[in-house]
Amino acid sequence: MKALSDLGYVDGKTVFLEHRFPAERPELFRQLARELVESKVDVIIAVAGIAGKEARQASSTIPIVLVADPDPVGNGLAYSLAHPGGNVTGLSLMAVDLSGKRLGLLREIVPNLSHFAIVVDPRDVFSARIRAGYENSAKAQGIRTQVVDVASPDDIEPAFVAIARDGFEGAVVIGPMLLNDRIRVGSSALAHKVPVFAGVSEMVPHGLVFSYGPDIPDYFRRAAGYVDKILKGAKPGDLPIEQPTHFKLVVNLKAAKILELTVPNSLLVNADEVIE
Numbered sequence: 001m002k003a004l005s006d007l008g009y010v011d012g013k014t015v016f017l018e019h020r021f022p023a024e025r026p027e028l029f030r031q032l033a034r035e036l037v038e039s040k041v042d043v044i045i046a047v048a049g050i051a052g053k054e055a056r057q058a059s060s061t062i063p064i065v066l067v068a069d070p071d072p073v074g075n076g077l078a079y080s081l082a083h084p085g086g087n088v089t090g091l092s093l094m095a096v097d098l099s100g101k102r103l104g105l106l107r108e109i110v111p112n113l114s115h116f117a118i119v120v121d122p123r124d125v126f127s128a129r130i131r132a133g134y135e136n137s138a139k140a141q142g143i144r145t146q147v148v149d150v151a152s153p154d155d156i157e158p159a160f161v162a163i164a165r166d167g168f169e170g171a172v173v174i175g176p177m178l179l180n181d182r183i184r185v186g187s188s189a190l191a192h193k194v195p196v197f198a199g200v201s202e203m204v205p206h207g208l209v210f211s212y213g214p215d216i217p218d219y220f221r222r223a224a225g226y227v228d229k230i231l232k233g234a235k236p237g238d239l240p241i242e243q244p245t246h247f248k249l250v251v252n253l254k255a256a257k258i259l260e261l262t263v264p265n266s267l268l269v270n271a272d273e274v275i276e
Contacts, residue, residue, distance in 0.1 A: 033058040043065060046090070050176075088236060106170050116144065150178065197211060222242060250274075
């Protein structure tokens, strides 16, 4: 709401916000999208990729602003980034495939990396493409990979028990459910001595070694700008979908020390944020 407030909107007076929280349960996204459409809202803000997909299926006329969609064109939500058409616009996470860059950063911290776990929520349909990116990048770098499915928060701890037992030297976590349960993810990673990274900086303070990716809080601020333009008469199909222009590197030195890892100075000097 702060981003809208900065644009002059007052909740309950000049704008009314209808919040819906599906708690990353896939079956709830469709139900809640339909509720918003039936409420005849003026704009739908869709944070996760599945939220945009279900909102678009529920309505082809109500403007939809994407906050962090993995690939709106590939997912069929827009004709192109420059000219979305239809009723969907907003922001896309997939400007480039960052899997190779992130693996390279991990190898700076874990030089002996040879066996890498891809921890993913199998219910998240958008994670498949991201997972494939890591598999391809790891293969090109001579790193063996294994997918570890985590379908619920209760699966997080057993997953890291297995990762540690099987000798993985590192892991990436993918998907909104794992983001929401980042405290459990981080504590499990540290408890079982597994260096873990993600694309979302909000996960890092809880025990991950680093993150590299778009600045998500900035995405919310930019999404508010889309809402403002639409409420003032702009058509979503005429507003280009933005891609990341800056990638944020956050390093957790505290977690690295617990894991007895050395973070090179060359990486630290390029970090946007260092947690000590």
